[in-house]
Every structure is written in C-alpha cells, then in structure tokens.
Amino acid sequence: METIFTERHRLRNSKTELFGGQLVEPFERPSRAEYIIGRVREVDLGPVSEPDDYGMDPILAIHDADFIAFLQGAWSDWQSAGFEGEAMPTVWPARRMSQKIPTNIEGRLGYYALACETTISEGTWEAAYASAQVALTGAQRLNDGAKSVFSLCRPPGHHAAIDMYGGYCFVNNAAVAAQHLLDTGAKRIAILDVDFHHGNGTQDIFDARDDVLFISLHGDPMDAFPHFLGHADETGNGNGDGFTINYPMPPNTDFKTWREALQRALAQIADYAPDKLIISLGVDTFESDPISFFKLKSEDFTTYGADIATLNLPTLFVMEGGYDIAEISVNTINVLQGFESAS
Amino acid sequence: METIFTERHRLRNSKTELFGGQLVEPFERPSRAEYIIGRVREVDLGPVSEPDDYGMDPILAIHDADFIAFLQGAWSDWQSAGFEGEAMPTVWPARRMSQKIPTNIEGRLGYYALACETTISEGTWEAAYASAQVALTGAQRLNDGAKSVFSLCRPPGHHAAIDMYGGYCFVNNAAVAAQHLLDTGAKRIAILDVDFHHGNGTQDIFDARDDVLFISLHGDPMDAFPHFLGHADETGNGNGDGFTINYPMPPNTDFKTWREALQRALAQIADYAPDKLIISLGVDTFESDPISFFKLKSEDFTTYGADIATLNLPTLFVMEGGYDIAEISVNTINVLQGFESAS
Numbered sequence A, B: 001m002e003t004i005f006t007e008r009h010r011l012r013n014s015k016t017e018l019f020g021g022q023l024v025e026p027f028e029r030p031s032r033a034e035y036i037i038g039r040v041r042e043v044d045l046g047p048v049s050e051p052d053d054y055g056m057d058p059i060l061a062i063h064d065a066d067f068i069a070f071l072q073g074a075w076s077d078w079q080s081a082g083f084e085g086e087a088m089p090t091v092w093p094a095r096r097m098s099q100k101i102p103t104n105i106e107g108r109l110g111y112y113a114l115a116c117e118t119t120i121s122e123g124t125w126e127a128a129y130a131s132a133q134v135a136l137t138g139a140q141r142l143n144d145g146a147k148s149v150f151s152l153c154r155p156p157g158h159h160a161a162i163d164m165y166g167g168y169c170f171v172n173n174a175a176v177a178a179q180h181l182l183d184t185g186a187k188r189i190a191i192l193d194v195d196f197h198h199g200n201g202t203q204d205i206f207d208a209r210d211d212v213l214f215i216s217l218h219g220d221p222m223d224a225f226p227h228f229l230g231h232a233d234e235t236g237n238g239n240g241d242g243f244t245i246n247y248p249m250p251p252n253t254d255f256k257t258w259r260e261a262l263q264r265a266l267a268q269i270a271d272y273a274p275d276k277l278i279i280s281l282g283v284d285t286f287e288s289d290p291i292s293f294f295k296l297k298s299e300d301f302t303t304y305g306a307d308i309a310t311l312n313l314p315t316l317f318v319m320e321g322g323y324d325i326a327e328i329s330v331n332t333i334n335v336l337q338g339f340e341s342a343s
C-alpha cells in the first residue's frame, strides 16, 4: 500500500492544549506522525510519496470561505492584538445568542471554534493545508487505479465542520477527499469513521446529502468528546435523511462489541454500494489511549482491517486520532496490513 | 446609603483565568470587594449590613433548576474526575450541534458555559449564593422604604443567563433582585446596566417580558466581550418586544458620548415609569481599566451618579465589574455619592 506523507505536518507544533483546567503539552503533536511513518518504513508497507498540490478549490468546496480566511489570518491577527499565549477562544455564540461575526479576533475565534482545547499557532494553517493535500493525493491515487492508499494526514480533520475548528482539526481531510472523488466521477462515497471520537465535522458537512454515506463508531457523546454530536438518533436531514448512521458505545467497550457495530456498518456500506470507501482512521480506540475509553488490543486492529477489506472497495485510509505515542504506529499499520492481507 | 456586604464573597477565590492563551491570576478577585468596602467605610457612606438569607427560591425563580444543580455540584464532580486544574469547559454545543445534556462533567461544563475564561473552583457556588442574598437583601430594603441601597455583590452576575455561566458570573444578582421586587408588589422594574460589558445574561432572562425594562450601555460586541449579544437591533421578543434597549459604543468612547446614551436611557426609563430601578453597576468604563476600552475619568462617575438620581426612583445599586484594582473603589463610591448628593 502506498503512503502519502509530507514533513510539512511539522508546521503544526503548538505548545499548549487546555486539558483538565491546565495548559499542557498537546496530545496531538508532531511525533505522532513520525512514529507512524517510521513504522510504515520499518515494515516496508510500500512506497512513501509526497502529496501533489491541488490548491484551495477542493478545500473551499467543503468549507465556508470566511472560515478558511479566518484560519489563514488567525495567528497573525492574534499576534497583532498583543496576546502572549497561543490563540484560544474564551467566549462563543451560546444558546440564544447572536450569530453575527465579531470583528475582534477574540470574538472571531469564538465564532469559528467548537472547542477551545486546540490552540492556533504559527504554521497551523500551512500544516492544515498540507494535510488536506495529503488526503487529496490519496483520493486521486484511487482514481488512478490504486486499490488502497494511506494518507498519513496530520493535523487530523474529522472534527472540523463547515465553518468550525476544534478537537485538533482545522480542515476536514476526509470530507475534502470525498468531494474530490465525487467531482471526478464517483456517484456515491462512503466514509466510515473508526476513530474513538465521533466525526462531528464530517457529519455536519454531509448532513443533508445522499451522495455521501457517513457511518461513525465512537464513544457515546454523553460521556466522550465532542459531547454534542454523535447520538444514535441523528440520521441526517433533508436529502441526507438515512445517510448518517451513528454507533455510540459506552465506556469500556471491548472489541467484541465494537466489532459487532463494525459488521453492521460494513453491511450498511455494502447495501449503499459506494464507488469508493474512505476510512477516517483513528486508533484511539486502543485500550491504553490516554484520552479515550474503549478497550481494543493491538491485534484487534489487524482483525478489523481485514474485516474492512471484505467490502472489496477501493479504499482510502485517512489518518485521524490516536494518542498513545508508543503504540499508535503499530496499531495504525496493523489496520493497513490486516486490510492488505485480506484483499 | 446603606451597603449590604458579606465576607463570604472570599469563598470565590479561583487561581486561574484563561486570558490571551495563558492561565493568569483572575481579574475578578477578592481584593476588588475589599477595596470597595474599604472605601465605603473611609468616606462613611452609611451603615454596612450583613445580608439576610432568602434561600434558594428567588434564585430558582430566575435560573433553570438543572443549571443551578450543576453549579452546586460542578467542583465536586470535576474533582471526582481527577483533573488537576480548576473546572473549565473545552467543548460546547456549537452551531448545528445537539442540545442534549451530557452526563460527563466536561460535557456538562460546556453545556452550561457561555465562556471559558471563568473557572469553577472550591467555594464558587457558596460565594455566588451569598452574592445573590446580598442583592436580595438590598431589594428588600427598597420595599422597606429605603430610597437607595448598595448591594456590594461579588461574584458579579450580569453575564449569567437562564442556564449559563461565564464572564465571572454564575447567578444573575440583578435579575434575582428584580424578580423579588416584582414578587413583592412592584409592577414594573427597570434595570440599567452601566458596566462596560453588555449584560447578556440579564437580557436573556427578561428577553420576552414586559415587566422588566432592560437597558445596557456597553462596548460594541463586535469589539468587546461577550461578543455575541448586545447589538442595537436586539429589542426583545414576544411580550418583551421593545423592552430591551442596547447602546453599543465603539473603542475609545469618551464620557460625553457615553453620557448622551445615558441621557437617552434615563428618558426611556422615565417613560416606562418603573416602580423601582436597579443599576447594574460596573466601573470598568474607567479609562485605565485593564480589559475594557471606554475613557471615563473618576469625576465622570460622580456626574453620572447624579444624572441617575434625577429619575427620583427607589434605586438598588448592584455591583458588577471593574478591574483596575487601585481605582475601582473610588469610582464606585463616586457613583453612589453623586447619586446621593443629587437626591
């Protein structure tokens, strides 16, 4: 399997994350991608290629243009305001409040954020742009005939909504890739999100559309980030009714239960008969992930990679979360090797 | 003028505020009230009395019961979750997200917050409860015949909405006092909010009601906290249409401009002919306030205190913001003395 990767992910290297009422070293850090690319090379998964540059259009096909302009200027605007830390919102348009977009950078941060653990810092936009290009290049490889591709995206994307960032995500890489596939011949795309966290951004983007089936397996939002999307009764709206499927699961869910949800999801994808499949691949379902609560073991990742291969669809793996530094590389590559071994 | 005050405000003594991407010593700190009560005694403003205890009912007459239960348990729940810092939300129900209330404390913090600079810490609820009693006791003094009373509330209240806290506020003291006056004979109450920041919580609480006229003079939310309420086109809804009046003003507004807005507000209050008047008294309009941008000088506070007295209404002053430690006591007492000298 070919891996698409760029060292430009290192441009996203924030110093602080708000966690437990403290500013800590971010869980989403450059070493994550370095561990994974190291493992790709160690097991000789396949060639590693630089992304091509598809420009801004595919990003603007998914995200609100004013939101993207905000992301591009936020760090500069924040510095101009004279603040000493990294850019973080402190107030947002809460219930019954106005949705007018403030001019002040603190106000705009709150308007465009859905979470505040994630700072915006020097290079954040540039890395997010490069990460989207990694996803786009992987998608194009499927168009060019590849059976499967691994887009080693960083920063991740699945929490980024039409016009909001948060949860370490700025541009929704999987959504950008899906739209590219639709714009280049595909009629239907399925996105299966196996990250521990609900892919609220992806759901938001495709909520009212029937050309993308979005299925997510995740920690119940009553208990887990992002807390405010991912309930089982969210099934899409308008034309998209029935094309969003959520499998929220409780703390301590083990692989047996998780795999039952996966098998249902795979059957639903088979029924949908998409032209291509995108996996939002987070490995924070691992039993010792520091910020999650599922109980998958390393060998389970191999098993479910093989399960996904039974769909026999051209498949793009887009890297999302996974924060147990020592093990994410093994678990990620296990999924890819499990998939390849069963293909 | 009698002052109502309790040392229980000291129970609100959080260590951290999120400001400029850093955790700093809170601007809203116990010394604020100590400076002001010191000045009350220095100038012999009048007697200083402990509040009576009106219990929970007047608080629950304004705020959502589940929100109050959340405030009561938040610090304990946060500690039980094992976090090391003070309680702060990191994610909230943003645009197009679910309003289901999570079970997890991190989720509930996000549900019930409208801002995250304000931590919840040991004693926060107890101080907020005591602060509301200070406001209630002042309101009752008006019922008992006082012409004016100063409720030296801390923590402040005007940012606290029906079911949300933030901006250093937890219980809306002015709103609780207004409701007490309505429940004990008044037909109409006017609340004039002269704090630098828009009184979004008070507006939210009385948005659809015609028995409370809410008028706020404040920094334009396009430029100033709370950023998402306080625009001039917000005039109330339903029965409350016309009973919310906002005067947003731009950076560097001086006293001349501010006083013109005040004069219009006073004329509107006179037209409304309320039984009693509540002043949400913040002195962060001062030219050297560290987090605001109006340009009032100390003598201007005396002038506008006298302006308010021309209404000749029983008047309750409820303390809100003001963060320039060295000067807030002078400016606060200047308002009260200006009022008294013109009464």
Ligand SMILES: [Zn+2]
Pocket: A195, A196, A197, A282, A284, A320, A321, A322
């Ligand atoms: Zn995740």
Ligand SMILES: [Zn+2]
Pocket: B195, B196, B197, B282, B284, B320, B321, B322
């Ligand atoms: Zn204020």
